[in-house]
Amino acid sequence: MQICYTNLKASPSVEVRRFIKKLFEFSPKVLREYLIHLQEHMVTVITPSTLGAQNIHVMIEFLLVIVTDMPKYFIHHSKLFDLLARVGVLIRKVSTLVHDLKEKSRNKESTNGTIRAALNLLKNIELLKEDLKYVYLKAPDSYQCCFPMNDGPLFMHLLLINLNGLLEANAYSIALIKDDIRLVKEALEFIRSFFENVEQGLYKDLRSRVLDLAYEAKDVIDSIIVRDNDLLHLIFSLPITIKKIKHIKEEVSNISVKIPNNSSLTVVNSTKKPVERKSLTTGKIIVGFKEETNWLISKLTSGPKNVDVISIIGMPGSGKTILTYKVYCHDPSLGPSRDEHPEP
Template sequence: MLFSALRKDVVNVLDFMERLKNEEDQNAVDVYLIERLRLELAFICTYVQLSYSDLEQFEVVMSYSRQRVDNLLRPILNDVDSNAGCQYNMDHVLPNLMGNIDDCISSCYRSTSSATMTDEQLNFLLLNLHHLSKYLAERIFPLEIHHEILQNVSGNMKDFHGLIVNGCIEHEIVQYVLPQFQFMAERVGLFLWHDRLDGDSRLFKLAHLLMKIIPIELEMMQICYTNLKASPSAEIERFINQLLETSPEVLREYLIHLQEHMVTVITVSTSGARSIHVVIEFLLIILTDMPKEIIHHDKLFDLLARVGALIREVSTLVHDLEEKSRNEESTDETSRATLDLLELENIELLKEDLEHVYLKAPDSSQWCFPMSDGPLFMHLLHRHLNDLLYSNAYSIALIKEEIGLVKEDLEFIRSFFGNVEQGLYKDLWHML
């Protein structure tokens, strides 16, 4: 009951602040102060909901945040016409808000209940967590990819759960994955709480957090692909387009961290490890070096879902191998051969579909390369090798050393044609 009253007051106050920003006849309000107020209210609501998590220094931190809300409200309201405050009943709402914050902090400090949240409660929690992670990604750590990934994952979860609450997605479809949403929210909330108290090892902890929560996004993508991609709902269509925009980067980071984790906990000689590395490298090339422009637009989501499904399989295999390695269990040769075959078959099938289903046919001019003119061939090859060495593409990074060696050999061969090339340069420049 206390939290319901607090949530109602917060919604009313934030609605009032939005009206202030949009009313032309109102005195100019400080948008920065309003955003700070929104952030503090999101923080308080989040940790009132997660207070059962035995949060360190709960009462001290929450009381400090409560004081900041009070300090932010004063200058905002000083600039507001008193008639506007009366019109929206702020004289009643604001004292109630502060009183409810005090009551929630006091009661939550003694709470140990961790009951499953209702859809409405979870939706409110996901909304606030996304607001907190978005603020960190855009204002505090704008150059850190991990915070951007956290913002995208929490935003996707918030919007997906919103579709459930709004009735766009039937409960039966998502029933098995819903408990994981609260699990994800708790994980993100605990990370943000400890990050506020102590930022040490933040990036390491954030990478660990992403490893825990991105698999839930993989499940969500699978649901969208198998059950929702043909939905006529405009809301679902917008959400799938959002996934197309944000998920490639999320999946890429997950694969990179999964591979790093695998190197740490599984020896190279472990049965099946090599095949998994091959699959990861192949998927990273697709996610990193394949521009959307060369993929048929109506096949984009199919390809992304296919990659996501393979990542789910790889993730399961990695954790199985890790478990066997931890328990010092061995994988027999038959299992190893089966695993290698399955993974390599998956790659071959996807490679074939990339060529025949997903990728647009290349422009014929892209295939033109002089094969009969030796010096011209070597010149153009040398130029392209240079371009490759300066490329940041993931697939190129894997073989940069080899490219460098080929370039050195080519330069050695070209040195024998120096005099001949001098006579051809004039024609060459005309051709280029």
């Protein structure tokens, strides 16, 4: 493909240049449709428990991310054909793996060779990730979120529940970043456990940064899952966010080492009247979900007495956390007890 593009590019013909433009436009679409077909075929003929299947699903999902976002402006135009050629080679190899795994599984033959080939191909995928960052993609502006809500403990509690749910899910888009989600979850749990055992008024700036960073992580993960500029988030935003999480975890760890055990204060077990907690980043207004918020409040306040929980179900990134916040902010008595959710 690269040789074809180089030869065509040298031609002064207007028709040839139009052809190149159309090739740029349609090639990613063709590759994307093929990958979707390959993914559906694999689901049909190979069980999820088959050794090696998970790695192949991850590779297909990664290649889908690339070809979906390939026509967008943040890819260097001069590198597009080279990227298309590399992706095409990887897709062909993945397709071969799917065929081999299907045939060997059906004939009950050893799949060790296919599994080794999949692991080797994963190394090529990692190399492509590096090249996407340094060769093919234009680096985006710095990505930073500000915690927009008014109850840090509840947000952290809901976020950790959401991350746990993602880790238990089997969606292919989640499998692509499952290790990253696990790292984020474990780091935030460690950080939250630190704040459970220090006085509420201490480390206000650190608390604020933790909430901003947790919200940023949620936004990046949701964006990747729902395919909202997921290539940029996967290559740039997610690694940067994880790096910041590791840094703040290390900062918290260093502080906790310096605090004597007998000087800590466990807020969660306090028998005193809970102190009203306000976000350190107040002033933000949460918009949207007006009808949904009113409907939920109505159901919770006027529904049957024997029903005290309403599940909010939806795709990641669809606004479940925001909606929960709006209901809770309208009437805190509708949410969980504050004592159940210590300061993050």
